[in-house]
Amino acid sequence: MNRFDFTPYRRTMVGFDRLFDLLENHNRLNSGDNYPPFNIERRGEESYRITLAVAGFKPADIDITAQQNLLVVQGKKADEAPAGQYLHVGIAQRGFERRFELADYVRVDAANLEDGLLTIDLVREVPEAMKPKKIPVGTQKVLTVVSDTDQAGSAAA
Numbered sequence: 001m002n003r004f005d006f007t008p009y010r011r012t013m014v015g016f017d018r019l020f021d022l023l024e025n026h027n028r029l030n031s032g033d034n035y036p037p038f039n040i041e042r043r044g045e046e047s048y049r050i051t052l053a054v055a056g057f058k059p060a061d062i063d064i065t066a067q068q069n070l071l072v073v074q075g076k077k078a079d080e081a082p083a084g085q086y087l088h089v090g091i092a093q094r095g096f097e098r099r100f101e102l103a104d105y106v107r108v109d110a111a112n113l114e115d116g117l118l119t120i121d122l123v124r125e126v127p128e129a130m131k132p133k134k135i136p137v138g139t140q141k142v143l144t145v146v147s148d149t150d151q152a153g154s155a156a157a
Helices: 007-012 017-030 148-156
Strands: 038-042 047-053 062-067 070-075 096-101 106-114 117-124
Touching: 007 017, 047 070, 062 106, 070 117
Parallel strands: none
Antiparallel strands: 038 047, 047 117, 062 070, 070 096, 106 117
16 A cells, blocks of 8 residues: 655645645545546646546436535436346446545536536636736835925925
8 A cells, every 4th residue: 555654745835734635535535446437638728628438327317516626426327127137237337426626716617428428627717816927027116205394295285
């Protein structure tokens, strides 16, 4: 079992507790079950796509929930009586739950189910106030000392 020790980083980095907890707990939470298989694709500078192979599921069988920093995809098959007797069952009929941790300001843009593939488009929209800004050098106002005679002259006026 691989275990990373983030203690040296925790001592010097403030405000990254959530990130370290995610990294330490990732293997424990996601070990074992690899169903359904999925891809994560970067489609642009600020856009991503998650594709899950959900053959046999209908749109009504799938529930997608987006919370702050968490995307949960659940599939629940309705109990249907088979028309005949199965001799071999190779297509998974079991329910599933997949969780994806999302970065700050990532939101779900669209979800589509086509040809047994569920695609979820994600977009990162950083608020204008959080975007980096260029600060020009040399354009600051010159500070001047306010003297008592300047204040007395403006008070008399």
